[in-house]
Amino acid sequence: MKEDFLHYLWLHKKLDILHLKTTHHECLEIVSVGQHNHNSGPDFFNGQIRIGEQLWAGNIEIHIKSSDWFVHGHEQDPAYDNVILHVVYEHDTDIFRHDNSAIPTLELKKFIDSSLLDNYYKLFSSKKKWINCEQDFPNVDEFTLKNWQERLYFERLERKSKTIEGLLKVSKNDWEAVLFKLLAKNFGLKVNGASFASIANSIEFSTVRKSSSKLEQLEALVFGQAGLLEKDSNTSYYETLQEEYKFLKQKFQLNTQGVVDVRFFRLRPPNFPTIRLSQLANLYHKEQQLFSRVISAENLSEIYMLFEVSTSPFWKTHYTFDKESKQSNKKVTKAFVDLLLINTILPIKFCYAKQNGEANDETLLEIVNAIATEKNSIIDGFSQLKHKPKSALESQAFIQLKTEYCDKNKCLQCAIGNTLLTK
Structure with a gap:
């Protein structure tokens, strides 16, 4: 005890x-x-x-x-x-x-009560388990689970808000700059997330604003800061980017100190950093007031339309600068936008509303409930316990539950643990 x-x-x-x-x-x-x-x-x-x-x-x-x-x-x-x-x-x-x-x-x-003690010892028995209540979890009633999932989701948004609030301090409350940094990190996914974040941090967002009207300048900016324009010229496109970057580097006094090298190894070609950086540049060329558009969007279809972007023409027949490939239209996929929604768009909408004393909980719930569930080992674990999530709200709630409650033995602070203790 x-x-x-x-x-x-x-x-x-x-x-x-x-x-x-x-x-x-x-x-x-x-x-x-x-x-x-x-x-x-x-x-x-x-x-x-x-x-x-x-x-x-x-x-x-x-x-x-x-x-x-x-x-x-x-x-x-x-x-x-x-x-x-x-x-x-x-x-x-x-x-x-x-x-x-x-x-x-x-x-x-x-x-x-003796039954309460028995339930406590059963829940915290020393036997190795994936989660303490895995034996009884499948029998938790839907009402308890649904209400707890909603609260867990907002707890997760609160946790992500702390990262956003930290970035706001660094950027002197420039929400556009914060959105750019968060999107850049998430465009890099797990493998290149740290690298893309370092690229975004190496560029003043005012430079992105000034370059966004000309796509080749914006691509040159992100490719150059990523260290991808340092070879000898092999195509007119590459040569143009080099010239643009040379101009931008001198004009804005750019440097690559602290930038983490991008990685291609063990990535599927559609996730190559070249493709994702081109998509990111195209997004900011297409939507030069992206933050205000994100904040005003009230449903999923509006956000999907915002992120309906592809690469520049060169990348339709390339995955790298060196080698030509079969032509394909490398648009940002719906599944990729869903990841951006979960990890960037909804947290920043939540944080912005909170800082302005507004309530947008219902809008957020409507959007996140319409997004497909994620796939990872935590979701697989709960699915095996007969609670397969049906939406991103449920999958995000389960991630919060596992990492912040189950793994830390916080059953006494968990609605499910409380239910099992007093059954």
Whole structure:
């Protein structure tokens, strides 16, 4: 048993609250459990209890055993002198304040339902599992699951908002610049994400703005910063890009310090950095007010239209500068736009609305529910537990659930864990 379980019992009053008594057999009533403290100091601030006829207001400290008070050194800390109740699972010694007054103690093991304890030990058994509740997860009712998934999705958006807020500080609140950096990273996918992010960081967004009216300048800018224009000329297109980049480099004092090399190895040709950089340049050439268009978009079809871009003509017959290939129209696919939506567009719409004191939750839910589910090992794991996600909202919620709750054993903070504990 761990202390966080006792915190859970106290916080949610999962006790026989009608018959509580102190270790000195005095009747005890919980008027207020207090404010849960996750930092140093007593576990609950500003609680209120009634012992006999006396109402007490102050802090509550919780331990497995009463003697843990000394193990944690509280007897030497004056911050614990205003503790009005010591809540323990097992009482093995009396505790006194500095003025020698006894701190009342509540021994919980006499007031916990046995089925709740059994469920707790079952959930946190030491047996190796993919998730703690995998045996019972398939039987969780749909109502509980659906409500929890929605909350998990917004938790995930909040987490992604922290990255956006950090970028906003660096860019002096330039939302267009932040969108460019996030999109660049996601155009690079997993293999070239860090590289594309470093390319975007090496370019002032004002330079992108000034170059966006001329596609070849914009392509020269991103290809040049990626270090892809350093060979001898082999085509007129390549030669044009080199000349444009030479001009831009001098005009805007560009440098490639800190830029991570792009990678081609183990990538499918449609994901080659050359193709993705050309698509990114075409996007910003086509949509020179992309941020405002993204924010104003209210449905999925509007966003798909925004990202309906391809490469420049050269890349229809090439995947690299050196070798010609069979002609194909290398448009950004719907599946790729879905990834951009999940990882960039919806988080930035959420963050922008939050910073402006607006509510766009319903719009976000409508869009994310219309996006196909992702495919990865976490989604496969939940699918095997008979809960195959049907939309990106559910897949994002499951990723949040696994990484932030299951992997960290936070079952007591999880709606599913709570349901299983009290079933």
